[in-house]
Amino acid sequence: MPTLDLQSKPETLHAFSKLNAKCAATVLVLPKTLKPATLALVGESLGADEVAQNDYFVGKAGKLLSKLLSDAGLIRDTIHITNVVKVQPPANKMDRLGELGLSVNDFLPYLKEELTLVNPKAILAVGAHAMHALTGMSEITKWRGSVLNCTLLDNPIPVIPTLHPSYLQRGQMHLYPYVRHDIKTFAQVGFSIYQPPDPYEQTIEPTITQAVDFLSELLSTGTETCFDIETVAKQRITCIGWTNGPNRAICIPFRANVHTNYWSEGEQLMLLDLMRQIFAKPGLVKIGQSMHYDMHFLLPLLGFPREPLFDTRFAHFLIHPDAKHDLGFLTSVYTNMNYHKDEFKDWSQKQFPKDHTLWEYNIKDVIATHRVYRRLKADLQEEGLYDFFTGYVMPFRRVLFEMEHRGLRVDTKLMTEWREFIEQQELPVAQAVLNKMVGFELNPNSSKQVGTYLHQTLKMPVPQTALGNYTVREEVLEALIARYPKHRHILEQILCVRVLKAKELGTYLTAPLSPDGRLKCSFGSTVTGRLSSSSNHLGQGTNLQNIPPHLRQVVIPEPGQVFVEPDLSQAEVRVMAWLMNSPKLKQIFHSGEKIHKIVGGWIYDKHPNKLTPDEYLIAKRTVHGSNYDMGERKFATTIGKPVAEARLIREHYFQIVPELRAYHQYIRDTVERERKLVTPYGRSRIFTGRLDDETFRSAYAQIPQSTVVDTINIGTLALWLIKPPDIHICTQTHDSILISLPEDKVEWFRPYVKTHLETLRRVWINGDWLTIPVDIKKPKLNWYGH
Incomplete structure (x- = not known):
C-alpha cells in the first residue's frame, strides 16, 4: 500500500x-x-x-x-x-x-x-x-x-x-x-460511534412445531406484531411473515419450489386458525406497510384484523406528507438496516428466486417495518398526532378498504355505448374540426407535430428540452392560451381531442373492470389529506376522483337501491371566509346566499340575479384562484381572459376582500417562522423544502382543504360505524360521499347524514364556530344524477 x-x-x-x-x-x-x-x-x-x-x-x-x-x-x-x-x-x-x-x-x-x-x-x-x-x-x-x-x-x-x-x-x-x-x-x-443494526432472530423453513409455537406465543403474550405477505404474480400468497417484537420474526411459507404446497392440508388449517385468532385478538397492535395490499389477499382467509392497527406508510404520510413513504425510504431514515428492497419479492418473473431468498426478504420486510413502527409511534406522540392517527386515520382506512374491495357497480352496456359513441362519432368530428383549423391532419398527441406547428407556423414560444424536443403538456398549452388569446380556439381544440382520446377513452371508458364487472381502485392521499385514487394492485379500475360528470352515468347503485350523494355546501370558500375572518364574506354565508353569485355582482357591478352564466363561472373561478393566489397566467387561462383583463378582475376581488392578502401574509410568516401549519382538527404539515411561490400557494390551500377533507371523512367514518349492512358507502369525492341504499331508507337515513356530516362537525376558527351545511339532494339511479 x-x-x-x-x-x-x-x-x-x-x-x-x-x-x-x-x-x-x-x-x-x-x-x-x-x-x-x-x-x-x-x-x-x-x-x-x-x-x-x-x-x-x-x-x-x-x-x-x-x-x-x-x-x-x-x-x-x-x-x-x-x-x-x-x-x-x-x-x-x-x-x-x-x-x-x-x-x-x-x-x-x-x-x-x-x-x-x-x-x-x-x-x-x-x-x-x-x-x-x-x-x-x-x-x-x-x-x-x-x-x-x-x-x-x-x-x-x-x-x-x-x-x-x-x-x-x-x-x-x-x-x-x-x-x-x-x-x-x-x-x-x-468517528466509530455508529450503532450497527441490532441483530434479530429469524426462523425460516420452519417445522410445524416451530410455526405453531411461534404463533401460539404471539397469541398468548404478544403485544405488537408486524405481518407481511409475498405473492406469486400478485395472485396467490407464497408466505406470511410475522414478528413478535422488533428483533424476532418467522416466515411461514405456503409454497415451496414455486408450486408445491409446503404444509399438509391439516397443518395449513391449523396455522390459518392460529392466524385468525391473532387477527381477532384485542389489544394486540397489528402493524403493516401499505397493509391494504396484504388485506385484499388475507381477507378471505383471516378476516379483517381487529384494532389497533398501525400502517407505517400512512403514519409517515401524516407527519411528512411531502416525503417518500415506501419501505425502502422509511428503513433508511428510521433504522440502521441497509436497503434490501431490490431483492426478489413477487414471483412474477421468469426466473423464480430460491425459496430461501424470498423467505429472508420477507423476514427483512417485517423486521424493518416493526422497527420503523417504533420510531414513527414516538414521532406521532411527540408531534401530538398519535390520537389523531389511531382514532381517525387508521379507522378511516378501514372504510376505504371496504370501498376498494367492493368497488362500484357499472352499467357495462352503457359503458360500451359511450365508448363506441366517442370512438365512432365524437372523436372523429373533433379531429376533423382540428384538421380544418390547422389545414392538415395534426396528431394532438405528437409533441413534435404540435410543437412544430405552434412554434414555426403560429410563431409562439414553445419550451424545448435539452435535446431540442418540444414540451407541449396541458399546462404549457393553457399558458399559451392566456398569452395568445387570438389562438385560443386552436389550442383548446388540441386539448379537446386529447381529452377525448387519452382521458375519456384511454383512462375512463376502457378502465379494466374486476371479474365481477365492478370498477375498483386503490385510495391514497395528497399532502392536504385529500383522497387520491388509481388502479388497484391487479391493474383494475382507474382514478375515481376525476371521472368527468357526464361519464358517471355508467356507475349505478347496488341492485334494488338508489344513490344519495350528500355534499358540503361551498365548503372550501366557507372555511376560507372564517380563516381570513372576513365579516363581509361571513355575512353572505349567514344569509344563505351563494358566495359566487354575490361576488360576481361585486365584480361586474350589477345585480347578482342578472349575471350571465359566463360571468357567474368567472366569479366562481376568481374566488377559488384568488384564495390560493393562483399565478397570473394560469388564472387568465382558467377564466378564459387575457392576462391584463384577468389581473384587473383579481385586483378588484382583492379590494373587495382585503382580509385575503392579510391571510396570505399570515401564512407566509407562519411557514417562514415555524415551517409548520396546523388545521382546526389538529392535522399538521411540516414544510421542509425550498420556500418559493409554489410552496406558499400550496400552504395557502393547506388549512382550508385539509379542514374540509377531515370534516367529510370524520363524518363518513361516523356514518360507517352506525349504518345497517344494506347501506353502502361507495366512494368519496373531496367534499361529497356517494351512498347506495334502499329507497325506503332514504328519509330514515337523512337525519343521520345531517347529524354526522354537519351538526357534529362544527369547528372553532378565529374565535367563532363554523358549521358547514350539508346538501342532501334527491335520490338518483346513477352517479351523474338521473
Whole structure:
C-alpha cells in the first residue's frame, strides 16, 4: 500500500501523469492537499464555479453542501473533499464526457490512489456517479443512507451514499432532512460511534412445531406484531411473515419450489386458525406497510384484523406528507438496516428466486417495518398526532378498504355505448374540426407535430428540452392560451381531442373492470389529506376522483337501491371566509346566499340575479384562484381572459376582500417562522423544502382543504360505524360521499347524514364556530344524477 508523505502534493501521485495527459484539452482540478483525514467526501464532477476557483464544491451546490455539513455537526475544513471526475463535462452532463475523449474510468486510478493515501474511516458518496464509482451500485434514491463497502479500494472502507445538493436544488428540497440524516450517519461511522443494526432472530423453513409455537406465543403474550405477505404474480400468497417484537420474526411459507404446497392440508388449517385468532385478538397492535395490499389477499382467509392497527406508510404520510413513504425510504431514515428492497419479492418473473431468498426478504420486510413502527409511534406522540392517527386515520382506512374491495357497480352496456359513441362519432368530428383549423391532419398527441406547428407556423414560444424536443403538456398549452388569446380556439381544440382520446377513452371508458364487472381502485392521499385514487394492485379500475360528470352515468347503485350523494355546501370558500375572518364574506354565508353569485355582482357591478352564466363561472373561478393566489397566467387561462383583463378582475376581488392578502401574509410568516401549519382538527404539515411561490400557494390551500377533507371523512367514518349492512358507502369525492341504499331508507337515513356530516362537525376558527351545511339532494339511479 502506498504511504502518505506529508509533503506530497496531488501532482506527485503515480496516476497523475497519465490523467494529466488525457485531460490536456481541458482544465484539471486536483484536491488542494493530501493529508490524513478521518472523513472523506467524494462528489461527481466540476461545475463552472469549481473550474473558475480551482476548487471543489464552491458554487451554489457547494454552499448547500456546507450548510448540510454544518447542520450535521461537521466542520468542512476537516474533511478531505474530492470528485470522481476532476474536470467539467460539457453542459455539466456526465454522459457527455466522451465529447472530451474521456470516461469515468480514466479518473478511477487517481481516485483510488488518492483515497488510499488519505485513508479515511468513512467516505460520503455525494451523487449517483460517486456511489457507482466507489461501490458499483446504482439507483442512489434507493441506497442513500445505507452503509456499503467500498469496492474501489483494497481496504474495505465504509461508504455512505447520499443525494447530490444540486438534486435537492432542482425541486427536491423537501429531502433536505434526509440528506442531513445521511451525513450524520457518515459522521457516526467515521468517528466509530455508529450503532450497527441490532441483530434479530429469524426462523425460516420452519417445522410445524416451530410455526405453531411461534404463533401460539404471539397469541398468548404478544403485544405488537408486524405481518407481511409475498405473492406469486400478485395472485396467490407464497408466505406470511410475522414478528413478535422488533428483533424476532418467522416466515411461514405456503409454497415451496414455486408450486408445491409446503404444509399438509391439516397443518395449513391449523396455522390459518392460529392466524385468525391473532387477527381477532384485542389489544394486540397489528402493524403493516401499505397493509391494504396484504388485506385484499388475507381477507378471505383471516378476516379483517381487529384494532389497533398501525400502517407505517400512512403514519409517515401524516407527519411528512411531502416525503417518500415506501419501505425502502422509511428503513433508511428510521433504522440502521441497509436497503434490501431490490431483492426478489413477487414471483412474477421468469426466473423464480430460491425459496430461501424470498423467505429472508420477507423476514427483512417485517423486521424493518416493526422497527420503523417504533420510531414513527414516538414521532406521532411527540408531534401530538398519535390520537389523531389511531382514532381517525387508521379507522378511516378501514372504510376505504371496504370501498376498494367492493368497488362500484357499472352499467357495462352503457359503458360500451359511450365508448363506441366517442370512438365512432365524437372523436372523429373533433379531429376533423382540428384538421380544418390547422389545414392538415395534426396528431394532438405528437409533441413534435404540435410543437412544430405552434412554434414555426403560429410563431409562439414553445419550451424545448435539452435535446431540442418540444414540451407541449396541458399546462404549457393553457399558458399559451392566456398569452395568445387570438389562438385560443386552436389550442383548446388540441386539448379537446386529447381529452377525448387519452382521458375519456384511454383512462375512463376502457378502465379494466374486476371479474365481477365492478370498477375498483386503490385510495391514497395528497399532502392536504385529500383522497387520491388509481388502479388497484391487479391493474383494475382507474382514478375515481376525476371521472368527468357526464361519464358517471355508467356507475349505478347496488341492485334494488338508489344513490344519495350528500355534499358540503361551498365548503372550501366557507372555511376560507372564517380563516381570513372576513365579516363581509361571513355575512353572505349567514344569509344563505351563494358566495359566487354575490361576488360576481361585486365584480361586474350589477345585480347578482342578472349575471350571465359566463360571468357567474368567472366569479366562481376568481374566488377559488384568488384564495390560493393562483399565478397570473394560469388564472387568465382558467377564466378564459387575457392576462391584463384577468389581473384587473383579481385586483378588484382583492379590494373587495382585503382580509385575503392579510391571510396570505399570515401564512407566509407562519411557514417562514415555524415551517409548520396546523388545521382546526389538529392535522399538521411540516414544510421542509425550498420556500418559493409554489410552496406558499400550496400552504395557502393547506388549512382550508385539509379542514374540509377531515370534516367529510370524520363524518363518513361516523356514518360507517352506525349504518345497517344494506347501506353502502361507495366512494368519496373531496367534499361529497356517494351512498347506495334502499329507497325506503332514504328519509330514515337523512337525519343521520345531517347529524354526522354537519351538526357534529362544527369547528372553532378565529374565535367563532363554523358549521358547514350539508346538501342532501334527491335520490338518483346513477352517479351523474338521473
